[in-house]
Amino acid sequence: MNSDADGVLISVWGGDLVNFVRQANNRGFFDKDLELLFTVGAATEVLSALGDEMPEGVHLSTRYWYDAYDNDINAAFVKAYVDAYDGPPSYNAEGAYAAIYAYKKAMEAAGTTDGPAVAKALSGMSMEAPNGTVKFREADNQAMVSPNWGVSGPMHPDYAIRTLANLQIFDGEEVARSVEETGCKL
Amino acid sequence: MSGIGSALLNSLDIGLLLFIIAVGLNIVFGVLNIINFAHGALYMLGAYLAFTLINIVGMPFWAALLLAPLGVAILAVLIDRFLLRYIYSRDVADSLLLTFALLLIINESVRMIWGSGIQVVQPPPLLAGSMSIFGSFVPTYSLFVIAMGLLLLAGLWYLFNRTRIGRIMRAAALDRDMAEALCINTRLVVTGVFAFGAWLAAVGGVVAAPMRALDPGMGDKIIIESFIVVVIGGLGSFPGALLGALILGLIHALVAVISLR
Incomplete structure (x- = not known):
């Protein structure tokens, strides 16, 4: 000090x-x-x-x-979260929420729930989340947030x-x- | 702020808090031959009960310091009567499994009851703020933690060395069959010691609550540190627990100061 x-x-x-x-x-x-x-x-x-x-x-x-974020996905997410828990969602809550939709999109793209196939679909995928467009970088599979x-x-x-x-x-x-x-x- | 002085004082409050918790773990092992993995969870329960009593019921801190550990001790009696007594005669590994299961159950219960967010307990008005000692700011609450640790240290020493109850506990630890033959009700001793160990953990939890944020992972964090203390000091050793706790506290506090230079 x-x-x-x-x-x-x-x-x-x-x-x-x-x-x-x-x-x-x-x-x-x-x-x-x-x-x-x-x-x-x-x-x-x-x-x-x-x-x-x-x-x-x-x-x-x-x-x-x-x-x-001023988008429909975020507005719906924040409203549902505040209704359920009486407080605004944290980045942890948003990550958990977005992850489910990431899996959903990847499963739909792969047409199966088979693990390796879903993982392949996730790589390089883009999705709309409460915090805008999130892209999974192909080279290292990191989500760009x-x-x-x-x-x-x-x-x-x-x-x-x-x-x-x-x-x-x-x-x-x-x-x-x-x-x-x-x-x-x- | 004069670095080393306040770091040493800081190490004392971490160390003595760890001692309160680790000594309970040690006493339970010494007498029951059980390594209680759920000890940290009982510490957490003490903290969360204090949170409920202070922030929700509106009791003063001192009432919570009295009541919360008592509540945890009662729970410990039930755990002993309904679960632990079936494994006393079995291998230590079984007690590890059972108490680990208890830890998971208590952790998830805390999550269900109090939620997974972070909770905060304010120190009592008397101990809020900080005071100046030798020109460095020391939180008043740290001094209270140090005083509590020393008080419990003296109390435990007196209990084990100067009272009949202490002698009975030591006798049951040394040779349970012989103690039984001498008309000591070892079943009662075993239940009492387990409840006492849980009480110590919960006292640690209540004392920690105003200075450490509460979250459902706090029990896991403290049980790891308690095991380190016990490993340094020797399982079942009372002075060892003190030494181990002080060493770990010193490392915590000094490494932060030294690594800055």
Whole structure:
């Protein structure tokens, strides 16, 4: 805390992140004038556990933020989720939801539920998910998902979590490391 | 913040919390010859019961500290009476299997009852915030954890070395048949020791709740650390559990400081 750093990149997540923020509050970490970036900070599980203990004005990121996407699939998904669980879906919930539809599409394309055939259909497949178009890169089978960044703002009146202002969506295919860089060989 | 001083203090609160939990595991093994895989799950139950009592029922923290471990101890009596007693005379591997099944059942029950999200318990007003010791900020709650650990350490030492109950427990651990021959009701001792071990785990859970986020994986995390403590200190050894816990706490706290330099 005595270092003269301009900012801190914080990559802890889940329960560890909840612990980190609460302990940091306790020690006055957020009173310092630091530029803070939380790479997995916009997980709604973490935000609902922390409530207003998550400070305002810090950069939070996630693979999926529930009101970052203006499309029919997302609108239907968020509405169904809020109706069922009284809170907005996290990136984990979105991933689970999208994965089922990915399997569905791959099974329909393969015309069978046979594992290897479905796996082959998934490779290189594109699909529409709550967070826009997701493509499974052929060379390493990674799903190209676009990260969302925003700055924490006032508390949401219904969900008791921080809202995100200045939302930005970075194109997953552009920001992901290329296959050459990762050195992945299937 | 002066790094080393606060890191040492930090290591004490991690270490003593681990001691509270690992010593319960050790006592159960010493007397029952059972390696209780579900010990971490009982710790988690203590934390979640405290969460319910404090955040939902609205009780003060201190009432939860009293009631939650008691609830877990009662559950432990039922587990002993209906499940464990059938495997006491069998191989240790059977107890591993059975308590591992218990761990899975408790984990999934927690998920069903409390959900898989992250929950937070606030420390009592008396222990909220932090205070300045030797020029470094120390969360007041850490000092409470250290005090609780030392209190339980002293209490356990007294129990085992200076009381009749402690002698009976040690006798049952050393030679159960002989203890039986001397008119000690070892069945009662066994049930009591298992409930006591569960009580210790749950006390650890309640004490941990305000400083660690609650999620259904917290029990698995702590059981791994408890096993490390027990391996360092020796299975069944009381001073070993203390030493192992302090060493692990020290590693936790110091590696974070050293790796930054």
